[in-house]
Amino acid sequence: MHSSIYLTVLIVVPLFGALVAALKGRTPGLSYAVGVGTASVELVLSLVVALLYNPHVKGAGTWDFMSRHVLSAPLGLAYDVALDGISLLMVVLTALVLFLALLGARDRRHEPAFVAWLLLLTGFTMASFLSHDVLEFFIFFELTLVPSYFLISGWGGAQRSRAALKFFIYTFTGSAFLFIGILYLGFMNQHQTEGALSFSYSVLDHTAMSHGTAVWLFLAFAIAFAVKSPIFPFHTWSPVTYAEAPTAGSIELSALLAKLGTYGLLRFAVGLFPLALPTLRPLLLTLAVISILYGSLVACATPDLKRLVAYSSLAQMGFITLGIVTGSKIAMVGAVLLMFNHGVITAGFFLIVGFLEKRRGSYQIKDMTGLQGPAPVFAAIFTVVMMASIGLPGLSGFVSEYLILIGTFGTHAWWGAAATLGVVAAAAYLLWAYQRVFHGEAKGPNAEITDATPKERWVLVPVVVLIVALGVFPHPVLDRITPSVTQLIHHVAPAGVNK
């Protein structure tokens, strides 16, 4: 097993960078340089961890880099980090998204604070994905709220205060249930083992519980994660928040924080309460399918390009949830892969939309026509990202959606059929939007916009490369995910999960 020092560094580097950026605020540009430096270090480090990761450590399942230090025994508080194939992917995504957000969506107003909040958010998200202790996860999960709140309320659009507050209250309320659930589970475990209070994942997943308790706890956990993801009907905060947030905020929220929700659902709700899954599966499948269809339908109707991306995100989160709850291994692998792919795709979308907004001063689709002429590079990259989102074979989105749908058809054919309609709808609203924005004849201000600058092109390069590479050659990633998913399925399987 590798030393946990790698993971600690992954958490500490952005936090330290945030401190430096905040303190060195007086020199212009320096905080930004600190931010980019930190992001590069973080990205390199996460790739090193990805290469080192060994899914076959003896006695630790597929966990690697594991270590646990109890901080306060009476509180059951511990610093406990570990990494498996599922969190590995999220760690790389976290580092990548920070990189894209900083380079692609630089905001010069109060720059030191902007960089510091962004780095703090990354540090907390990183820590959430690396937590191997439920209470620790919860603390960092909640902590991500503070920087995202300040990012939205400080740098967002006209309605930013309302959006930020709405986002905070929704998520805070959701996590109230999670918090109660975690404490309840911890005490139940303590009474069974008659030992010290512990929230360690590997201790809690041996807790014996009745079917009823499992259902209630699953629901408590799932509400918090469904709000964060978001899943219908807990999504109402998301379009307004995504739309009002600054581009960097939208990227972080949809590419990263939303994944905290699905990751939590997979790791903690499904992983800790497998007993509840057979009972709740119809409900969850229904909500997932509604999210897919509802998100797609509203995306068709919305006149705002940024909101369109937000609603398409809702649909994609529905796909991920579908993959998580069907109980089929293939679908679950697909869901984990989609978490990563959707992060990259949606970051690409928000970046391009942000670039266009900077030129046109509006997110309204009706304000943009025929941009293909003056901005062919944007049109080309948008096409690649869009095709990946629709699920064109050969691009990354296809692999993950295909795996999810195959798995779902094997276990729940009707739900799979309904979800497939979502793929069709995605093609409809994205192509239609593309047609309205890029086709036609550019007139007036639309004709005068400039194409992507070299810097903007470079920012979009990793997005395109990842979309194509993971579409053609997903094996290195799948090889790292599959053992962990297999292990999770084995843990869940005795409780009556088929296949």
Added chain:
Amino acid sequence: MSGLVIPSIHYLAILPILIFFGASLLLLVVSALVDTKVTTLLATAITALTGVATIVVAILQWSYVANHGASTTVAHAVVLDGFAVVGTVAIAASVVLSSFVAYDWARRERVAGADFHILALASATGALLMVSANDLIVIFLGLEILSIGLYVLVGFDRHRTTSAEASLKYFLLGGFASAIFIYGAALVYGATGSTNLGSIAYFLSNNLVLHPGLLYAGGALLLIGFAFKVAAVPFHLWSPDVYEGAPTPVTGVMASIVKVGAFLALLRVLISALGTQLDTWRPILFVLIALTCVVGAVVALVQRNVKRLLAYSSINQAGFILLGVWSGSARGVAATLFFVLTYAPVVIATFAVVTLMGGRGDELHSIDHYRGLARRQPWLGGALTVLLLSQLGARLTVGFYAKCTVLAAAIDSGGGALALVAILSAAVAAYFYLRWAMWLYADDDVEATRVVVPPMTGVVIGVGVVVAILFGLWPGPLVTWCQHAPLLFLP
């Protein structure tokens, strides 16, 4: 030979009370003798010394208790146990912090003299008596000593009519609450034949109360008396008016010292004396807590005056503290101690900021006045943000662990539903804390004047922020200490 037999007195147990009372008397004499120009400074110095001396005594008490176990003295009327020691520390620290704020406030308002400090020390004496009392009569004495000083303090600002109005309101309702309390004590005496908490517990555990009506009525009246003092809904109506009317440093005293004294005494009465009646008082407390949490959070949403807002916020917090009381377990006792111990400095520091912002005349308490504060003065605004986040229960502040411990205690005792109500009310409360924090960062170029932060108030705000962050990052030792305290609790 009959006659008055003086009970044996263990002076270490009552030393904090004696120190505080002595300091109060000393100040009374000294302030009459020295020049009024230096009295306030002298009074602050003496108060600070008193506080420090008391904390030193508390450390001695702790080591004594750790070696010899909990004990009673003065004919079992006063207890020396870990629980009382924690309460003593909380009260002593609160008094010192409040006196610093009061010093700067008195200079600004041109209030000369040591009156504030004399009265604060006297009130704190009452609170100290309450946390170490083992007899309903002694608790009542403590309650009265605590209250009488405060009645005067609330009406201290003679230039404002609201201050006098608040004082009268507090006096009438406080007197009412005391009457209810003492009537409850009388009924409990009637039912059990004693006012001593230990004897009550002994009687109840060895006898079957055939007609429990008298006991229940007595217990209920005691509970109502306490509910008035801690401003639990529906006995809270006085608190926003009084918080608003009282001079702001006094509001800080009320939100800290009164709460510590009243909660710890309530805890002792319910657990020490009426522990066998757990199933009777729990449902009553259940309703009180649910109401207190929800009403406190919801009504605070519409407040525009920050002092009223903080009044409702402290009502909401009171609901959380009561949650620890409700659980009735050692874990619950520890959680309550941790909560009041960490809440007191944070709330005093918050009121210190409000005192500064109130400006000359102590009138500028509209939330509009806070627009863009953090933009103009990043340190002051940032400090207030941290203090508000701590009260909200944001992670990495001590407020989170305070809420965490009481919720854990309640869940451990089977109060999952109640804990859920409480934490959902905290989500509602998050709205007004955040809205306030958001005003601080509003991008506004209103031509507001910068607020000067005098050094002593600055220290208090600094202490509040340090407590909020330090114990938010590293709660371990303090939690452990509070867990040990109830182990040294008199059964």
